[in-house]
Amino acid sequence: MEVGQMQRRLVDYxxxxxxxxxxxxQFLQLQQLQDESNxxxxxxxxxxxFDDSEKLLNDLTMALDQPNVDFKKVDAHVHQLKGSSxxxxxxxxxxACIAFRSFCEEQNIDATLRCLQQVKQEYYLVKNxxxxxxxxxxxxxxxxxxxPMIELGF
Amino acid sequence: MLSGQEDxxxxxxxxxxxxxxxxxxxxxxxxxxxxVILTFAVYKRDLPLNATPTERIQATDGYLGxxxxxxxxxxxxxxxxxxxxxxxxxxxxxxxxxxxxxMYGSNASNAGLEHVSLLNFGDxxxxxxxxxxxxxxxxxxxxxxxxxxxxxxxxxLVGHIFHATVNRLAKVEDDCHKMMELKKQAEAAxxxxxxxxxxxxxxxxxxMNGVLGxxxxxxxxxxxxxxxxxxRTAQASGKALVALINEVLDQAKIKSGKLELEEVQFxxxxxxxxxxxxxxxxxxxxxxxxxxxxxxxVPQMLIGDPGRFRQxxxxxxxxxxxxxxxxxxxVTVHLVEEVIDSIExxxxxxxxxxLSGFPVADRRQSWKGFRTFSQEGSINPFxxxxxxxxxxxxxxxxxxxxxxxxxxxxxxxxxxSISRTHGGTGIGLSISKCLVNLMKxxxxxxxxxxxxxxxxxxxxxxxxxxSSKKYKSQQINKMSNSVSSEFYGMRALVMxxxxxxxxxxxxxxxxxxxxxxxxxxxxxxxxxxRRGSNAINMVIIEQEVWDKYLNNSTLFFDTxxxxxxxxxxxxxxxxxxxSSSGANISTGVCNMTVIPKPWRASMLAAALQxxxxxxxxxxxxxxxxxxxxxxxxxxxxxxxxVDDNNVNLKVAAGxxxxxxxxxxxxxxxxxxxxxxxxxxxxxxxxMDIQMPEMxxxxxxxxxxxxxxxxxxxxxxxxxxxEAYNNVxxxxxxxxxxxxxxxxxxxxxxxxxxxxxxxSKPFEAEQLYREVSRFFQ
Numbered sequence: 001m002e003v004g005q006m007q008r009r010l011v012d013y014x015x016x017x018x019x020x021x022x023x024x025x026q027f028l029q030l031q032q033l034q035d036e037s038n039x040x041x042x043x044x045x046x047x048x049x050f051d052d053s054e055k056l057l058n059d060l061t062m063a064l065d066q067p068n069v070d071f072k073k074v075d076a077h078v079h080q081l082k083g084s085s086x087x088x089x090x091x092x093x094x095x096a097c098i099a100f101r102s103f104c105e106e107q108n109i110d111a112t113l114r115c116l117q118q119v120k121q122e123y124y125l126v127k128n129x130x131x132x133x134x135x136x137x138x139x140x141x142x143x144x145x146x147x148p149m150i151e152l153g154f
Numbered sequence: 155m156l157s158g159q160e161d162x163x164x165x166x167x168x169x170x171x172x173x174x175x176x177x178x179x180x181x182x183x184x185x186x187x188x189x190v191i192l193t194f195a196v197y198k199r200d201l202p203l204n205a206t207p208t209e210r211i212q213a214t215d216g217y218l219g220x221x222x223x224x225x226x227x228x229x230x231x232x233x234x235x236x237x238x239x240x241x242x243x244x245x246x247x248x249x250x251x252x253x254x255x256x257m258y259g260s261n262a263s264n265a266g267l268e269h270v271s272l273l274n275f276g277d278x279x280x281x282x283x284x285x286x287x288x289x290x291x292x293x294x295x296x297x298x299x300x301x302x303x304x305x306x307x308x309x310x311l312v313g314h315i316f317h318a319t320v321n322r323l324a325k326v327e328d329d330c331h332k333m334m335e336l337k338k339q340a341e342a343a344x345x346x347x348x349x350x351x352x353x354x355x356x357x358x359x360x361x362m363n364g365v366l367g368x369x370x371x372x373x374x375x376x377x378x379x380x381x382x383x384x385x386r387t388a389q390a391s392g393k394a395l396v397a398l399i400n401e402v403l404d405q406a407k408i409k410s411g412k413l414e415l416e417e418v419q420f421x422x423x424x425x426x427x428x429x430x431x432x433x434x435x436x437x438x439x440x441x442x443x444x445x446x447x448x449x450x451x452v453p454q455m456l457i458g459d460p461g462r463f464r465q466x467x468x469x470x471x472x473x474x475x476x477x478x479x480x481x482x483x484x485v486t487v488h489l490v491e492e493v494i495d496s497i498e499x500x501x502x503x504x505x506x507x508x509l510s511g512f513p514v515a516d517r518r519q520s521w522k523g524f525r526t527f528s529q530e531g532s533i534n535p536f537x538x539x540x541x542x543x544x545x546x547x548x549x550x551x552x553x554x555x556x557x558x559x560x561x562x563x564x565x566x567x568x569x570x571s572i573s574r575t576h577g578g579t580g581i582g583l584s585i586s587k588c589l590v591n592l593m594k595x596x597x598x599x600x601x602x603x604x605x606x607x608x609x610x611x612x613x614x615x616x617x618x619x620x621s622s623k624k625y626k627s628q629q630i631n632k633m634s635n636s637v638s639s640e641f642y643g644m645r646a647l648v649m650x651x652x653x654x655x656x657x658x659x660x661x662x663x664x665x666x667x668x669x670x671x672x673x674x675x676x677x678x679x680x681x682x683x684r685r686g687s688n689a690i691n692m693v694i695i696e697q698e699v700w701d702k703y704l705n706n707s708t709l710f711f712d713t714x715x716x717x718x719x720x721x722x723x724x725x726x727x728x729x730x731x732x733s734s735s736g737a738n739i740s741t742g743v744c745n746m747t748v749i750p751k752p753w754r755a756s757m758l759a760a761a762l763q764x765x766x767x768x769x770x771x772x773x774x775x776x777x778x779x780x781x782x783x784x785x786x787x788x789x790x791x792x793x794x795x796v797d798d799n800n801v802n803l804k805v806a807a808g809x810x811x812x813x814x815x816x817x818x819x820x821x822x823x824x825x826x827x828x829x830x831x832x833x834x835x836x837x838x839x840x841m842d843i844q845m846p847e848m849x850x851x852x853x854x855x856x857x858x859x860x861x862x863x864x865x866x867x868x869x870x871x872x873x874x875x876e877a878y879n880n881v882x883x884x885x886x887x888x889x890x891x892x893x894x895x896x897x898x899x900x901x902x903x904x905x906x907x908x909x910x911x912x913s914k915p916f917e918a919e920q921l922y923r924e925v926s927r928f929f930q
Contacts, residue, residue, distance in 0.1 A: 011748065020379070021382070026915050029809070029915070029916075030805065030808075032812075033805075033808040033809060033811075033812050035812075038808065038811070041808055044804065045801060045804050045805060045808070048800050048801050048804055049801045052799070052800055052801055076844075076846065079844060080798075080799055082893070083799045083801075083802050083893055083914065084799050084800075084801035084802060086893060086914065086915060087799075087801050087802045087805040087806075087914065087915045088801060088805065095374060095376075096376055099375060099376055115376070118376040121378075148746065148747070148748055
């Protein structure tokens, strides 16, 4: 596939992620922080996010598996996840976390379990999307092209 | 001759009475005509009047008699009458009633009218009468008859006319009364209908708002993709319904004359930017090019009703978008004076000279009938009044000729199938017309089927730059005014073969204060760049040009690279729609930024700021703040960031590094305390509040205590100032980074000695505000 086509695909894909609410303006900010002095910024942050989130999700699963659930701990983890997803612009994950936290306050086990499922689902979705996007970018760079920047006019 | 036999009685009577006595008529001897004898007694002596008959008889001496020829007598007496021969006269002796003796006249039949008169010959004993009659029957009095008949007829006719008139009057009055009654009923029905509509619509609006509100809340809960899609569709339908209800309510308000316009200060260009972005999605989907051009002579601020103005433009543009599948939609705003001047000057423009190359209906036809133009020189002499003329030109299907007269009628649509395919009820244009009239303007259109339509309206506003205190100014994005500061004086080169579109692009770019040069040919552009007499900072290429000269792309970028003077210009591509374009985005070293159309100044500014490396601009909409200032503030400063979340740390660090700061990261409160123990080189610290081991508040408190301690000891001379970099008053600025900004948190921040707070993730404006307080 030639470079132009790949670039076009990337642009369309990125645009769709924004339109569907997976990513918000914060992700754009991240992209803008990437420049010649910091060429892999986005990749680094995203990888960090993935590692962090996997760990947190594991911790959460374990915490909610306990017979006596320590909601404070659960809340702390969710807070972390909310913070990082917010920094990266993973909007849907962030929203799921917000809902999660409110149920934590209520100490509602069933609801929190459901929320956990929801958060996991959103996380895997956005992970998938981001990985696809990053892969596309890598392919373009490997083929000698440059990543087109789109001004989305938000 | 007298014989005395017939006469004896008479004579004796005469002797007795002393009066003359007439004998019965008899035939005279000689002439054989009728005659009578009149006998008088002659007395010896004068007798008194009361003498008795006996005395008279005694006194009688003799007799005197005279013979009368009746005929000649009558003839002589009645000569006049009798001789005429048209009148017949009969004289009769009627002493004996049953046997009248005819004395004179023929015994003609007694036809006709007879006039009978009594004759007195002086003889009391005898009676005579005369009968006259016309010989011939009198002729019919034709004249009289005709005249009277005529008069009768005339009288009848007059009477008839009179009668008929009176009848008719009565009937007409009757009808009139009936009509009045019906009219009153109709009006009452109309009023009732409007009221009903308004009430019902209002009642519908409330639950609708409830539905929309709930949908909005629903969107924020956990939904999967399909559910989200459903919710979005429901929302769209709900919003359409609310829009419809609002239209109906507007219509009712207008009819009852209760619609009033606001008087608020507003920025026309910002409003059109809004409208442009509203329709950008739809126009991109359809592949129709959307553009806005506002003349320089239109003032920056105007006073009027921006909401209603927006409503009119949205209505016209909505119609255009609905019915346009190809080509362009161009909105232009000019002062009425500009257009009037150009009416005579402008020659017939060729059909290729339009925005997209598709032919359009000639806009001048749409304002041909406007009264504003026909009165030469009667433009308001009031200094503050501004008359604008706005045109919306499209290359759509056009309006069929037979429907053109009904265009502004409410609820009228060209074709019943339209509401099925396109939606809408057809009230929009009639409301727009009313609104335009309220703004003291006129609205008109020209439409050629299969070519396109152009709608034009005028409106009167007042200039907003004077007397700003009186009017509330609108709280809308003022970005269009202030963004220009950074790019002022830069130069741009626009490559676009179509002059109309180039004009639009030029307008948008000049809003940023950038000087624009337009070329229509690729080669021209290259030579301009190469010439380099005036450094060109950016090249803006229309997609059309790009598509045509794909092959030369490498040449183009090589040329750009080889510029000797300063940095090569940045390249921007104005593209119609990203997916449908055949654009081959370059493989050159120069990064090219794609700006999708419809584009406006703010988008260009954002792209410029990003590519020119002037700093983190992120969200262009609230870009009051040139990031240049942030860069100035933070360049070279040493900043400590403390956050237990790695991702947050990295992002925050990245953001600050972008502004040129020297960033050190820490993940725990303890580390922070260590690093901030004087003496240190840090200018500021961004501290996350919620951290597991030691939260931000605690860390800050400890740091402050430490600083306080050391400061005291320096003052008291226990510690030497030199050891502490000659600073005796240690106080490092600590800003809290928090995701939940609650009032309590803010107070807590201040209480433990923090100097301010910013939200996570960073927001440029807030960052600047907080940081500028101690980094001046």
